[in-house]
Structure formats: C-alpha cells, structure tokens
Amino acid sequence: MNPFARIGAGFKKLASGLSKTRQVFQRLLVAANTEELEEALLAADVGVKATEILVDKVKRASGDRRLVLEAEIARLLSPPQSLAPSPQFPPLVVMIVGVNGSGKTTTVGKLCRLFADQGQRVVVAAADTYRDAAAEQLGIWATRAGVEIVSSVQGQDAAAVAFDAIQKAALKKMDVVLVDTAGRLHTRKDLMDEAVKIKRVCAKVKAGAPDEVWLVLDATVGQNGLRQAAAFNEQLGLTGLVVTKLDGTAKGGVLIPIVMELGVPVKFIGTGETLEDIEPFEPEAYAKALFEE
Numbered sequence: 001m002n003p004f005a006r007i008g009a010g011f012k013k014l015a016s017g018l019s020k021t022r023q024v025f026q027r028l029l030v031a032a033n034t035e036e037l038e039e040a041l042l043a044a045d046v047g048v049k050a051t052e053i054l055v056d057k058v059k060r061a062s063g064d065r066r067l068v069l070e071a072e073i074a075r076l077l078s079p080p081q082s083l084a085p086s087p088q089f090p091p092l093v094v095m096i097v098g099v100n101g102s103g104k105t106t107t108v109g110k111l112c113r114l115f116a117d118q119g120q121r122v123v124v125a126a127a128d129t130y131r132d133a134a135a136e137q138l139g140i141w142a143t144r145a146g147v148e149i150v151s152s153v154q155g156q157d158a159a160a161v162a163f164d165a166i167q168k169a170a171l172k173k174m175d176v177v178l179v180d181t182a183g184r185l186h187t188r189k190d191l192m193d194e195a196v197k198i199k200r201v202c203a204k205v206k207a208g209a210p211d212e213v214w215l216v217l218d219a220t221v222g223q224n225g226l227r228q229a230a231a232f233n234e235q236l237g238l239t240g241l242v243v244t245k246l247d248g249t250a251k252g253g254v255l256i257p258i259v260m261e262l263g264v265p266v267k268f269i270g271t272g273e274t275l276e277d278i279e280p281f282e283p284e285a286y287a288k289a290l291f292e293e
C-alpha cells in the first residue's frame with residue numbers, strides 16, 4: 001500500500017486550516033492595479049520571485065484572475081520529483097529533522113496513526129535523547145496508534161536508537177521506520193553534525209537509508225523558514241518538507257518560495273494539535289484553499 005495515498009477528510013478541513021492565510025490571499029482578487037497586486041503578493045509571503053511570476057501571469061491572462069493564480073501557484077508548488085521514491089526494499093526509513101519546537105514529535109505521532117490506519121506496520125525511533133519527555137510523549141501516541149517504539153537505553157546516543165529501530169524493523173519485516181530527532185538550530189554546527197551522524201548510521205543497517213529526510217517547518221516563522229530549510233537541505237539533503245501550524249498563521253504563502261528555492265516537495269501539512277490534524281499535501285487543493293472555503 002502506498003503510504004502517501006490521500007486519506008484526509010478532504011477539502012473542507014484543509015480550507016478551515018488555511019482560514020487565516022486565505023484572508024491574505026483573497027486581497028489578491030481585489031487588487032485594483034499591478035502595484036496593488038504586487039504589494040498584496042509580498043504581504044502574502046510568496047517572496048519576490050513568485051510575485052514577479054504571478055504578476056506576469058495575471059497581466060497576460062485574460063481569464064478569471066483567481067483561476068489564473070490558483071493554476072500558477074499549484075505549478076510553483078509542484079517540483080519535478082513530486083512523489084516520494086519508494087524504497088528499493090523495506091522498511092521505508094524516514095528521518096524527521098527541524099529546529100526546536102517546530103512540531104517534529106507531534107508530526108511523527110500523526111504519521112504513526114496515518115500510516116497505521118493504512119495498514120502499514122510502523123516502528124518509531126525516539127531518537128531525541130536530549131528531552132526525556134520526548135520519548136514519553138511519543139510512547140503515548142505510538143501505543144495509541146498500535147505501533148512499536150524503540151527508545152534509548154541509558155548512555156545510548158541518538159544514532160544508536162535509529163540503528164536499533166531500523167534493525168528491528170528489518171528483522172520483523174516492518175514497512176516504515178519514523179526517526180524522531182531532537183530539535184536543533186540550523187546555525188549550530190555541532191548539532192547539525194550530530195544529525196549528519198544519525199543519517200550516516202542509518203545507512204549502516206540498510207543501504208540507502210534514510211530513504212527520506214523530512215524537514216518539519218513551523219509556518220508561523222514565515223520568511224525565516226527559507227533560511228532554515230536551506231541550511232538543513234545543505235547538510236542533510238532533504239527529500240521532503242512537512243509544514244506545521246498552518247492553522248495558527250496567515251503566512252501559509254511561504255510554502256511557495258521555499259518549494260521554489262529548494263526544489264523539495266511538501267509531503268504533509270499540519271493544521272492543528274490533535275493526531276487527526278495532518279493532510280497529505282496536494283498542490284492543486286492547497287492553491288484552491290488559498291482562495292476558497
């Protein structure tokens with residue numbers, strides 16, 4: 001079964017999660033001239049490059065402005081390698097990284113449930129060995145979703161936890177390993193080096209692992225997300241993004257410059273604090289929900 005298949009509760013939920021961002025995007029529809037449109041696009045966090053592209057499209061097109069914008073935004077949000085490559089052989093190992101508090105552990109909990117609901121057999125590696133509470137928090141969600149969790153035993157470092165989890169998953173022929181890592185500032189070399197080490201150790205158990213490295217990005221940080229994403233991408237070679245906290249922000253437009261700059265697709269979006277509040281990302285639906293309820 002494809003773990004990326006859409007099972008979300010649909011467009012209504014997505015649109016409700018994007019309600020604050022939509023207020024900003026709806027201004028694009030009433031902008032009276034090019035200057036106003038430019039201002040509105042920049043205020044919507046889409047960045048300078050996308051603003052130029054979108055203004056140009058609107059100028060040239062004769063049809064309905066909303067539809068022109070929707071189509072172009074969907075295109076900008078669809079980098080070439082849109083679908084996750086399936087792993088050469090199971091388990092699919094996904095390493096989850098990001099700055100402190102971006103929503104990594106919550107996302108792992110949500111993904112456990114999502115994948116388990118699809119019949120995938122999941123192992124979670126609680127590879128955040130800095131925060132004691134992290135494994136506990138994850139343990140509760142993992143148990144609720146009926147998935148296995150591998151936590152550190154005393155003295156073990158994060159890479160060892162990831163190693164054990166992948167080994168266990170391989171032995172038991174499980175489908176997916178989700179590796180939750182500690183929050184780290186992209187500007188701290190020692191912490192970024194640790195993430196690189198975790199990544200390297202994964203490959204010792206399974207060739208090519210991690211199959212995926214996803215950056216969890218808090219949408220409320222807006223344009224700062226670009227710098228974070230670029231730094232993580234440079235160090236770890238990201239294969240996907242998960243954008244969280246879209247429910248609490250008007251900055252949902254920031255996905256556009258980030259995807260354009262990195263060429264890395266958004267895999268999932270988080271629209272709330274409960275385990276159900278995750279949606280597989282679909283560029284067309286997202287673009288539509290920027291304007292419509």
Ligand SMILES: Nc1nc2c(ncn2[C@@H]2O[C@H](COP(=O)(O)OP(=O)(O)OP(=O)(O)O)[C@@H](O)[C@H]2O)c(=O)[nH]1
Pocket residue numbers: 098099100101102103104105106107128131134181182183184244245246247248269270271272273277
């Ligand atoms: N509104 C909202 N809150 C979220 C979302 N995702 C996570 N959160 C909240 O963000 C806070 C931090 O979440 P965590 O999952 O602990 O973040 P983390 O990245 O694991 O944090 P560290 O491990 O400390 O780096 C919690 O209060 C979560 O409930 C989301 O999509 N929407």
Ligand SMILES: [Mg+2]
Pocket residue numbers: 104105106128134181182183
């Ligand atoms: Mg965490």
